[in-house]
Amino acid sequence: MAPPQGPRAPLEFGGPLGAAALLLLLPATMFHLLLAARSGPARLFQALVLTALLVGLGVSAGLPLGALPEMLLPLAFVATLTAFIFSLFLYMKAQVAPVSALAPGGNSGNPIYDFFLGRELNPRICFFDFKYFCELRPGLIGWVLINLALLVKEAELRGSPSLAMWLVNGFQLLYVGDALWHEEAVLTTMDITHDGFGFMLAFGDIAWVPFTYSLQAQFLLRHPQPLGLPMASAICLINAIGYYIFRGANSQKNTFRKNPSDPKVAGLETISTATGRKLLVSGWWGMVRHPNYLGDLIMALAWSLPCGVSHLLPYFYLLYFTALLVHREARDERQCLQKYGLAWQEYCRRVPYRIMPYVY
Numbered sequence: 001m002a003p004p005q006g007p008r009a010p011l012e013f014g015g016p017l018g019a020a021a022l023l024l025l026l027p028a029t030m031f032h033l034l035l036a037a038r039s040g041p042a043r044l045f046q047a048l049v050l051t052a053l054l055v056g057l058g059v060s061a062g063l064p065l066g067a068l069p070e071m072l073l074p075l076a077f078v079a080t081l082t083a084f085i086f087s088l089f090l091y092m093k094a095q096v097a098p099v100s101a102l103a104p105g106g107n108s109g110n111p112i113y114d115f116f117l118g119r120e121l122n123p124r125i126c127f128f129d130f131k132y133f134c135e136l137r138p139g140l141i142g143w144v145l146i147n148l149a150l151l152v153k154e155a156e157l158r159g160s161p162s163l164a165m166w167l168v169n170g171f172q173l174l175y176v177g178d179a180l181w182h183e184e185a186v187l188t189t190m191d192i193t194h195d196g197f198g199f200m201l202a203f204g205d206i207a208w209v210p211f212t213y214s215l216q217a218q219f220l221l222r223h224p225q226p227l228g229l230p231m232a233s234a235i236c237l238i239n240a241i242g243y244y245i246f247r248g249a250n251s252q253k254n255t256f257r258k259n260p261s262d263p264k265v266a267g268l269e270t271i272s273t274a275t276g277r278k279l280l281v282s283g284w285w286g287m288v289r290h291p292n293y294l295g296d297l298i299m300a301l302a303w304s305l306p307c308g309v310s311h312l313l314p315y316f317y318l319l320y321f322t323a324l325l326v327h328r329e330a331r332d333e334r335q336c337l338q339k340y341g342l343a344w345q346e347y348c349r350r351v352p353y354r355i356m357p358y359v360y
Protein backbone atom coordinates (compact mmCIF):
# COMPACT_ATOMS: atom_id res chain seq x y z
CA MET A 1 0.00 0.00 0.00
CA ALA A 2 1.26 3.50 -0.84
CA PRO A 3 2.41 5.54 2.21
CA PRO A 4 0.13 8.41 3.26
CA GLN A 5 0.62 11.62 1.29
CA GLY A 6 -0.95 15.02 1.92
CA PRO A 7 -1.00 17.16 5.06
CA ARG A 8 -0.49 14.21 7.47
CA ALA A 9 2.53 12.71 5.71
CA PRO A 10 5.67 13.07 7.87
CA LEU A 11 7.82 15.99 6.74
CA GLU A 12 11.38 15.37 5.64
CA PHE A 13 14.44 17.65 5.28
CA GLY A 14 13.50 19.56 8.44
CA GLY A 15 10.04 20.57 7.24
CA PRO A 16 9.32 23.99 5.67
CA LEU A 17 12.17 25.67 7.56
CA GLY A 18 14.70 23.09 6.39
CA ALA A 19 13.35 23.27 2.84
CA ALA A 20 13.53 27.09 2.83
CA ALA A 21 17.10 26.96 4.13
CA LEU A 22 18.04 24.37 1.50
CA LEU A 23 16.44 26.47 -1.23
CA LEU A 24 18.98 29.18 -0.44
CA LEU A 25 21.87 27.01 0.73
CA LEU A 26 22.08 24.66 -2.25
CA PRO A 27 22.42 27.31 -5.01
CA ALA A 28 24.61 29.44 -2.72
CA THR A 29 26.93 26.47 -2.06
CA MET A 30 27.08 25.64 -5.77
CA PHE A 31 27.95 29.21 -6.77
CA HIS A 32 30.40 29.50 -3.93
CA LEU A 33 32.18 26.33 -5.08
CA LEU A 34 32.24 27.57 -8.68
CA LEU A 35 33.75 30.91 -7.58
CA ALA A 36 36.14 29.30 -5.11
CA ALA A 37 37.43 27.00 -7.85
CA ARG A 38 38.45 30.08 -9.87
CA SER A 39 40.01 32.09 -7.03
CA GLY A 40 43.72 31.87 -6.22
CA PRO A 41 44.43 31.72 -2.50
CA ALA A 42 41.90 30.30 -0.06
CA ARG A 43 39.54 32.88 1.43
CA LEU A 44 38.39 33.02 5.03
CA PHE A 45 34.83 33.12 3.69
CA GLN A 46 35.25 29.39 3.35
CA ALA A 47 35.32 29.25 7.15
CA LEU A 48 31.71 30.47 7.19
CA VAL A 49 30.62 27.90 4.59
CA LEU A 50 32.48 25.17 6.45
CA THR A 51 30.79 26.21 9.71
CA ALA A 52 27.39 26.16 7.96
CA LEU A 53 28.06 22.64 6.65
CA LEU A 54 29.25 21.39 10.05
CA VAL A 55 26.24 22.92 11.81
CA GLY A 56 23.95 21.41 9.13
CA LEU A 57 25.52 17.99 9.70
CA GLY A 58 25.28 18.41 13.48
CA VAL A 59 21.61 19.40 13.32
CA SER A 60 20.74 16.48 11.05
CA ALA A 61 22.56 14.20 13.52
CA GLY A 62 20.30 15.51 16.31
CA LEU A 63 22.34 18.46 17.71
CA PRO A 64 19.73 20.66 19.45
CA LEU A 65 20.65 24.06 17.99
CA GLY A 66 17.47 25.52 19.51
CA ALA A 67 18.89 24.82 22.99
CA LEU A 68 21.73 27.30 22.48
CA PRO A 69 19.70 30.44 23.39
CA GLU A 70 19.16 29.00 26.89
CA MET A 71 22.93 28.68 27.31
CA LEU A 72 23.89 32.21 26.27
CA LEU A 73 24.73 33.41 29.80
CA PRO A 74 27.07 30.51 30.72
CA LEU A 75 28.61 30.66 27.23
CA ALA A 76 29.21 34.41 27.57
CA PHE A 77 30.83 33.74 30.95
CA VAL A 78 33.16 31.14 29.42
CA ALA A 79 33.98 33.49 26.52
CA THR A 80 34.83 36.30 28.95
CA LEU A 81 37.02 34.02 31.06
CA THR A 82 38.74 32.79 27.89
CA ALA A 83 39.38 36.39 26.83
CA PHE A 84 40.94 37.17 30.24
CA ILE A 85 43.21 34.09 30.20
CA PHE A 86 44.10 34.66 26.55
CA SER A 87 44.97 38.34 27.22
CA LEU A 88 47.15 37.27 30.13
CA PHE A 89 48.97 34.87 27.82
CA LEU A 90 49.39 37.68 25.23
CA TYR A 91 50.71 40.05 27.90
CA MET A 92 53.26 37.49 29.08
CA LYS A 93 54.24 36.62 25.52
CA ALA A 94 54.99 40.32 24.91
CA GLN A 95 57.56 40.29 27.76
CA VAL A 96 59.82 38.09 25.63
CA ALA A 97 58.97 39.66 22.26
CA PRO A 98 61.59 41.81 20.49
CA VAL A 99 61.06 45.59 20.78
CA SER A 100 60.38 45.74 17.02
CA ALA A 101 57.28 43.53 17.55
CA LEU A 102 55.66 45.91 20.05
CA ALA A 103 52.73 48.22 19.21
CA PRO A 104 53.12 52.04 19.22
CA GLY A 105 50.46 52.33 21.96
CA GLY A 106 50.04 49.79 24.74
CA ASN A 107 53.61 50.03 26.06
CA SER A 108 53.18 52.80 28.59
CA GLY A 109 54.67 50.85 31.48
CA ASN A 110 51.34 50.85 33.33
CA PRO A 111 50.43 47.14 33.52
CA ILE A 112 46.64 47.68 33.58
CA TYR A 113 46.65 50.04 30.59
CA ASP A 114 49.06 47.83 28.65
CA PHE A 115 47.08 44.67 29.49
CA PHE A 116 43.92 46.37 28.20
CA LEU A 117 45.38 47.84 25.00
CA GLY A 118 47.84 45.07 24.22
CA ARG A 119 51.62 45.25 24.01
CA GLU A 120 52.51 43.15 20.96
CA LEU A 121 51.29 44.37 17.58
CA ASN A 122 50.73 41.09 15.75
CA PRO A 123 51.46 38.18 18.12
CA ARG A 124 52.15 34.99 16.21
CA ILE A 125 53.21 31.44 16.78
CA CYS A 126 54.97 30.29 13.61
CA PHE A 127 52.69 31.51 10.81
CA PHE A 128 49.56 31.69 12.94
CA ASP A 129 48.57 35.33 13.51
CA PHE A 130 46.34 35.48 16.61
CA LYS A 131 44.94 38.95 16.00
CA TYR A 132 44.07 38.47 12.34
CA PHE A 133 42.39 35.13 13.15
CA CYS A 134 40.40 36.52 16.10
CA GLU A 135 39.30 39.72 14.34
CA LEU A 136 37.51 37.73 11.65
CA ARG A 137 36.59 34.24 12.74
CA PRO A 138 35.36 33.46 16.28
CA GLY A 139 33.37 36.66 16.84
CA LEU A 140 31.76 37.06 13.44
CA ILE A 141 30.99 33.37 12.92
CA GLY A 142 29.82 33.02 16.54
CA TRP A 143 27.49 35.99 15.97
CA VAL A 144 25.70 34.42 12.98
CA LEU A 145 25.59 31.06 14.74
CA ILE A 146 23.83 32.58 17.77
CA ASN A 147 21.44 34.43 15.43
CA LEU A 148 20.64 31.17 13.64
CA ALA A 149 20.04 29.35 16.93
CA LEU A 150 17.62 32.11 17.97
CA LEU A 151 15.79 31.76 14.64
CA VAL A 152 15.53 27.99 15.12
CA LYS A 153 14.31 28.49 18.71
CA GLU A 154 11.66 30.93 17.53
CA ALA A 155 10.49 28.40 14.94
CA GLU A 156 10.25 25.76 17.70
CA LEU A 157 8.27 28.10 19.97
CA ARG A 158 5.93 29.75 17.47
CA GLY A 159 5.74 27.37 14.53
CA SER A 160 7.89 29.53 12.22
CA PRO A 161 10.39 32.36 12.52
CA SER A 162 8.89 35.83 12.35
CA LEU A 163 9.53 38.19 9.44
CA ALA A 164 11.46 40.47 11.82
CA MET A 165 13.74 37.55 12.81
CA TRP A 166 14.33 36.66 9.14
CA LEU A 167 15.29 40.28 8.38
CA VAL A 168 17.72 40.60 11.31
CA ASN A 169 19.32 37.23 10.44
CA GLY A 170 19.52 38.07 6.73
CA PHE A 171 21.00 41.56 7.18
CA GLN A 172 23.62 40.46 9.69
CA LEU A 173 24.55 37.37 7.68
CA LEU A 174 25.14 39.66 4.68
CA TYR A 175 27.39 41.88 6.84
CA VAL A 176 29.44 38.95 8.17
CA GLY A 177 29.63 37.27 4.75
CA ASP A 178 30.83 40.57 3.29
CA ALA A 179 33.55 40.95 5.96
CA LEU A 180 34.82 37.41 5.35
CA TRP A 181 34.62 37.76 1.57
CA HIS A 182 36.71 40.96 1.74
CA GLU A 183 38.97 39.61 4.47
CA GLU A 184 42.16 41.19 3.08
CA ALA A 185 40.69 44.66 3.75
CA VAL A 186 40.97 44.01 7.50
CA LEU A 187 44.78 43.93 7.12
CA THR A 188 44.83 47.72 6.64
CA THR A 189 42.58 48.59 9.60
CA MET A 190 44.12 50.39 12.59
CA ASP A 191 43.37 47.33 14.75
CA ILE A 192 45.88 45.32 12.72
CA THR A 193 48.42 48.01 11.77
CA HIS A 194 48.47 50.18 14.89
CA ASP A 195 46.81 48.69 17.98
CA GLY A 196 48.34 46.00 20.12
CA PHE A 197 46.51 42.76 20.81
CA GLY A 198 45.29 42.96 24.38
CA PHE A 199 42.13 42.55 26.41
CA MET A 200 40.13 45.15 24.45
CA LEU A 201 40.38 43.35 21.12
CA ALA A 202 40.50 39.82 22.57
CA PHE A 203 37.32 40.43 24.59
CA GLY A 204 35.78 42.34 21.66
CA ASP A 205 36.43 39.49 19.24
CA ILE A 206 35.70 36.48 21.46
CA ALA A 207 32.86 37.75 23.68
CA TRP A 208 31.54 41.22 22.83
CA VAL A 209 30.81 40.68 19.13
CA PRO A 210 28.94 37.34 19.33
CA PHE A 211 26.95 38.13 22.48
CA THR A 212 26.08 41.81 22.05
CA TYR A 213 25.88 42.07 18.26
CA SER A 214 23.18 39.37 18.37
CA LEU A 215 21.05 41.44 20.80
CA GLN A 216 18.35 42.22 18.23
CA ALA A 217 17.70 38.53 17.55
CA GLN A 218 17.80 37.82 21.31
CA PHE A 219 15.23 40.57 21.85
CA LEU A 220 12.94 39.26 19.10
CA LEU A 221 12.84 35.78 20.64
CA ARG A 222 11.36 37.16 23.85
CA HIS A 223 9.44 40.10 22.39
CA PRO A 224 7.83 39.04 19.09
CA GLN A 225 7.13 42.04 16.86
CA PRO A 226 4.40 42.22 14.24
CA LEU A 227 5.90 43.52 11.00
CA GLY A 228 3.87 44.22 7.89
CA LEU A 229 5.20 43.92 4.36
CA PRO A 230 5.31 47.70 3.63
CA MET A 231 7.40 48.35 6.78
CA ALA A 232 9.60 45.32 6.07
CA SER A 233 10.19 46.60 2.50
CA ALA A 234 11.12 50.05 3.81
CA ILE A 235 13.60 48.49 6.27
CA CYS A 236 15.10 46.35 3.47
CA LEU A 237 15.53 49.52 1.41
CA ILE A 238 17.33 51.27 4.30
CA ASN A 239 19.67 48.29 4.71
CA ALA A 240 20.30 48.18 0.95
CA ILE A 241 21.17 51.91 0.88
CA GLY A 242 23.50 51.47 3.87
CA TYR A 243 25.19 48.46 2.32
CA TYR A 244 25.54 50.23 -1.04
CA ILE A 245 27.37 53.17 0.59
CA PHE A 246 29.44 50.93 2.93
CA ARG A 247 30.56 48.55 0.18
CA GLY A 248 30.97 51.26 -2.48
CA ALA A 249 33.19 53.39 -0.22
CA ASN A 250 35.29 50.49 1.11
CA SER A 251 35.78 48.95 -2.35
CA GLN A 252 36.68 52.32 -3.89
CA LYS A 253 39.41 52.92 -1.30
CA ASN A 254 40.70 49.35 -1.40
CA THR A 255 40.88 49.36 -5.22
CA PHE A 256 42.63 52.74 -5.16
CA ARG A 257 45.17 51.60 -2.56
CA LYS A 258 45.90 48.39 -4.49
CA ASN A 259 46.13 49.95 -7.95
CA PRO A 260 45.48 53.70 -8.41
CA SER A 261 45.42 53.27 -12.19
CA ASP A 262 42.57 50.74 -12.08
CA PRO A 263 39.96 52.09 -14.56
CA LYS A 264 37.32 52.05 -11.76
CA VAL A 265 39.21 54.72 -9.79
CA ALA A 266 41.67 56.23 -12.31
CA GLY A 267 39.31 59.13 -13.10
CA LEU A 268 38.93 60.23 -9.48
CA GLU A 269 40.47 63.47 -8.21
CA THR A 270 43.33 63.07 -5.72
CA ILE A 271 45.65 65.05 -3.43
CA SER A 272 49.36 64.12 -3.41
CA THR A 273 51.06 63.64 -0.04
CA ALA A 274 54.73 63.82 0.94
CA THR A 275 54.75 60.04 1.53
CA GLY A 276 54.09 59.36 -2.16
CA ARG A 277 50.60 58.00 -1.41
CA LYS A 278 47.60 59.94 -2.63
CA LEU A 279 44.28 60.78 -1.00
CA LEU A 280 40.99 60.49 -2.85
CA VAL A 281 39.10 63.76 -2.88
CA SER A 282 36.18 62.89 -5.17
CA GLY A 283 33.83 59.91 -5.42
CA TRP A 284 32.66 58.49 -2.06
CA TRP A 285 35.70 59.95 -0.23
CA GLY A 286 34.90 63.41 -1.58
CA MET A 287 31.45 63.47 0.08
CA VAL A 288 32.55 62.94 3.68
CA ARG A 289 35.84 61.82 5.19
CA HIS A 290 34.34 58.52 6.38
CA PRO A 291 31.58 57.44 3.95
CA ASN A 292 32.06 53.78 4.98
CA TYR A 293 31.09 54.67 8.58
CA LEU A 294 27.95 56.40 7.32
CA GLY A 295 26.88 53.27 5.41
CA ASP A 296 27.68 51.09 8.44
CA LEU A 297 25.52 53.31 10.70
CA ILE A 298 22.59 53.25 8.26
CA MET A 299 22.76 49.45 8.29
CA ALA A 300 22.88 49.49 12.10
CA LEU A 301 19.59 51.42 12.08
CA ALA A 302 18.03 48.88 9.70
CA TRP A 303 19.04 46.04 12.06
CA SER A 304 17.21 47.67 14.98
CA LEU A 305 14.03 48.79 13.24
CA PRO A 306 12.51 45.27 12.88
CA CYS A 307 12.40 45.21 16.71
CA GLY A 308 9.92 48.09 16.87
CA VAL A 309 10.27 51.15 19.06
CA SER A 310 8.85 49.89 22.35
CA HIS A 311 12.25 49.17 23.90
CA LEU A 312 15.73 50.71 23.84
CA LEU A 313 17.63 47.41 24.04
CA PRO A 314 17.64 46.61 20.29
CA TYR A 315 18.99 50.14 19.68
CA PHE A 316 21.99 49.51 21.94
CA TYR A 317 24.12 48.49 18.94
CA LEU A 318 23.26 51.68 17.07
CA LEU A 319 24.16 53.86 20.09
CA TYR A 320 27.34 51.96 20.98
CA PHE A 321 28.40 51.86 17.34
CA THR A 322 27.88 55.60 16.88
CA ALA A 323 30.13 56.24 19.90
CA LEU A 324 32.70 53.68 18.68
CA LEU A 325 32.86 55.17 15.17
CA VAL A 326 33.03 58.80 16.36
CA HIS A 327 35.93 57.85 18.66
CA ARG A 328 37.54 55.71 15.94
CA GLU A 329 37.22 58.49 13.41
CA ALA A 330 38.98 60.92 15.77
CA ARG A 331 41.84 58.42 16.31
CA ASP A 332 42.14 57.84 12.58
CA GLU A 333 42.20 61.60 11.90
CA ARG A 334 45.07 62.01 14.40
CA GLN A 335 47.04 59.23 12.75
CA CYS A 336 46.36 60.60 9.24
CA LEU A 337 47.41 64.10 10.28
CA GLN A 338 50.65 62.64 11.58
CA LYS A 339 51.18 60.60 8.39
CA TYR A 340 50.15 63.16 5.78
CA GLY A 341 50.53 66.56 7.53
CA LEU A 342 49.61 69.47 5.25
CA ALA A 343 48.02 67.21 2.63
CA TRP A 344 45.60 65.93 5.30
CA GLN A 345 44.75 69.49 6.32
CA GLU A 346 44.04 70.27 2.65
CA TYR A 347 41.80 67.18 2.47
CA CYS A 348 39.89 68.32 5.57
CA ARG A 349 39.45 71.77 3.99
CA ARG A 350 38.11 70.27 0.73
CA VAL A 351 35.92 67.69 2.50
CA PRO A 352 34.77 69.41 5.70
CA TYR A 353 32.30 66.81 7.04
CA ARG A 354 33.50 63.70 8.83
CA ILE A 355 30.67 61.15 8.68
CA MET A 356 27.33 62.78 7.90
CA PRO A 357 27.13 65.54 5.26
CA TYR A 358 26.08 68.92 6.75
CA VAL A 359 25.66 67.37 10.22
CA TYR A 360 29.01 66.05 11.48
Ligand SMILES: NC(=O)C1=CN([C@@H]2O[C@H](COP(=O)(O)OP(=O)(O)OC[C@H]3O[C@@H](n4cnc5c(N)ncnc54)[C@H](OP(=O)(O)O)[C@@H]3O)[C@@H](O)[C@H]2O)C=CC1
Binding pocket: 188, 189, 190, 191, 246, 250, 253, 257, 277, 278, 279, 280, 281, 285, 289, 290, 292, 293, 296, 328, 332, 335, 336
Ligand atom coordinates in the same frame (compact mmCIF):
# COMPACT_ATOMS: atom_id res chain seq x y z
N1 LIG B 1 30.91 46.57 13.05
C1 LIG B 1 31.93 46.99 13.78
O1 LIG B 1 32.00 46.76 14.99
C2 LIG B 1 33.02 47.78 13.15
C3 LIG B 1 33.03 48.03 11.79
N2 LIG B 1 34.01 48.78 11.22
C4 LIG B 1 33.98 48.97 9.76
O2 LIG B 1 35.21 48.48 9.25
C5 LIG B 1 35.59 49.21 8.09
C6 LIG B 1 37.04 49.67 8.21
O3 LIG B 1 37.09 50.77 9.13
P1 LIG B 1 38.43 51.48 9.68
O4 LIG B 1 39.53 50.50 9.76
O5 LIG B 1 38.04 52.21 10.91
O6 LIG B 1 38.81 52.61 8.68
P2 LIG B 1 38.82 52.89 7.13
O7 LIG B 1 38.60 51.67 6.30
O8 LIG B 1 37.91 54.02 6.92
O9 LIG B 1 40.32 53.32 6.90
C7 LIG B 1 40.85 54.56 7.26
C8 LIG B 1 42.12 54.73 6.46
O10 LIG B 1 41.78 54.95 5.08
C9 LIG B 1 42.77 55.77 4.47
N3 LIG B 1 42.08 56.94 3.95
C10 LIG B 1 41.35 57.85 4.63
N4 LIG B 1 40.86 58.79 3.82
C11 LIG B 1 41.29 58.48 2.57
C12 LIG B 1 41.12 59.08 1.30
N5 LIG B 1 40.42 60.19 1.13
N6 LIG B 1 41.70 58.48 0.24
C13 LIG B 1 42.41 57.34 0.39
N7 LIG B 1 42.62 56.74 1.58
C14 LIG B 1 42.06 57.30 2.66
C15 LIG B 1 43.77 56.11 5.56
O11 LIG B 1 44.78 55.09 5.58
P3 LIG B 1 45.98 54.98 4.50
O12 LIG B 1 46.14 56.32 3.88
O13 LIG B 1 47.15 54.55 5.31
O14 LIG B 1 45.53 53.95 3.51
C16 LIG B 1 42.96 55.93 6.83
O15 LIG B 1 43.78 55.67 7.93
C17 LIG B 1 34.59 50.37 7.96
O16 LIG B 1 33.64 50.07 6.98
C18 LIG B 1 33.93 50.43 9.33
O17 LIG B 1 32.63 50.93 9.22
C19 LIG B 1 35.01 49.32 11.99
C20 LIG B 1 35.04 49.12 13.34
C21 LIG B 1 34.06 48.33 14.04
Ligand SMILES: CC(C)CCC[C@@H](C)[C@H]1CC=C2C3=C(CC[C@@]21C)[C@@]1(C)CC[C@H](O)C[C@@H]1CC3
Binding pocket: 135, 136, 175, 178, 179, 186, 189, 191, 200, 201, 203, 204, 205, 208, 209
Ligand atom coordinates in the same frame (compact mmCIF):
# COMPACT_ATOMS: atom_id res chain seq x y z
C1 LIG C 1 34.95 45.74 23.57
C2 LIG C 1 35.07 47.11 23.09
C3 LIG C 1 33.98 47.98 23.61
C4 LIG C 1 35.18 47.33 21.62
C5 LIG C 1 35.81 46.23 20.82
C6 LIG C 1 35.87 46.61 19.40
C7 LIG C 1 35.78 45.42 18.45
C8 LIG C 1 34.51 44.67 18.74
C9 LIG C 1 35.81 45.96 17.02
C10 LIG C 1 37.12 46.73 16.73
C11 LIG C 1 37.22 46.71 15.26
C12 LIG C 1 36.41 45.73 14.75
C13 LIG C 1 36.16 45.46 13.37
C14 LIG C 1 35.17 44.57 13.02
C15 LIG C 1 34.36 43.86 14.06
C16 LIG C 1 34.38 44.55 15.41
C17 LIG C 1 35.77 44.94 15.85
C18 LIG C 1 36.60 43.70 16.15
C19 LIG C 1 34.91 44.21 11.56
C20 LIG C 1 35.62 42.86 11.34
C21 LIG C 1 33.41 44.09 11.29
C22 LIG C 1 33.11 43.82 9.81
C23 LIG C 1 33.70 44.92 8.93
O1 LIG C 1 33.46 44.64 7.58
C24 LIG C 1 35.21 45.00 9.17
C25 LIG C 1 35.44 45.33 10.64
C26 LIG C 1 36.89 45.64 10.97
C27 LIG C 1 36.99 46.21 12.37
